[in-house]
Amino acid sequence: MSAFNIGFVIFPDLTQLDFTGPLQVLARMPQSSNFVIAKSPAPVPSDCETVDFVRRQAAGAKYVTAVCTGAFVLGAAGLLKGRRVTTHWAYTELLPLVGAKYEKGRVVRDGNLITAGGVTAGIDFGLSVVAEIAGETVARTIQLGIEYDPAPPFDSGHPDSAPESIKAALSERYGKARSALRDRITQSVMAS
Numbered sequence: 001m002s003a004f005n006i007g008f009v010i011f012p013d014l015t016q017l018d019f020t021g022p023l024q025v026l027a028r029m030p031q032s033s034n035f036v037i038a039k040s041p042a043p044v045p046s047d048c049e050t051v052d053f054v055r056r057q058a059a060g061a062k063y064v065t066a067v068c069t070g071a072f073v074l075g076a077a078g079l080l081k082g083r084r085v086t087t088h089w090a091y092t093e094l095l096p097l098v099g100a101k102y103e104k105g106r107v108v109r110d111g112n113l114i115t116a117g118g119v120t121a122g123i124d125f126g127l128s129v130v131a132e133i134a135g136e137t138v139a140r141t142i143q144l145g146i147e148y149d150p151a152p153p154f155d156s157g158h159p160d161s162a163p164e165s166i167k168a169a170l171s172e173r174y175g176k177a178r179s180a181l182r183d184r185i186t187q188s189v190m191a192s
Contacts (some may be wrong), residue, residue, distance in 0.1 A: 007057070008022070009050070017120070018119055019067070051076045054077045072098060086106070114128065
């Protein structure tokens with residue numbers, strides 16, 4: 001395997017585990033270098049600048065990836081049109097706004113595009129990417145090294161299995177967040 005450079009683009013309002021979960025996996029891949037990247041060392045003043053940066057970087061990337069709602073940064077950059085994508089379950093209905101087709105799954109691959117669902121799917125995503133780049137044996141070795149053997153104490157990790165009362169408890173929170181994200185997507189798509 002040849003050397004492989006992996007960049008994690010950080011942007012305002014990033015959920016830390018969205019990049020640190022995959023980073024912990026991908027940092028263990030042999031012959032790889034990992035970089036945490038921002039457009040500049042200065043704070044990022046708007047998501048439009050981040051979108052332009054991501055669009056330019058994706059043009060030469062072997063893989064274009066996102067975890068959770070990071071998919072919408074790719075979408076605002078025009079990278080998801082007609083592509084099969086996943087994101088956090090509470091935001092899947094917004095994917096058509098960026099031209100994407102929702103596919104249910106923790107990790108979804110469409111050509112060189114790899115997306116993951118909600119925040120904890122980032123570890124599954126990281127292992128899938130390692131398997132793609134370095135092979136299944138390396139990915140399995142990393143999985144054992146980080147003792148990734150999920151056994152959640154409750155069966156509420158996806159809306160298909162969570163009780164209605166649990167989903168209802170999150171309804172208002174995600175409704176407001178979805179509305180705010182819809183507004184940001186609309187502004188970003190109109191600006192590009």
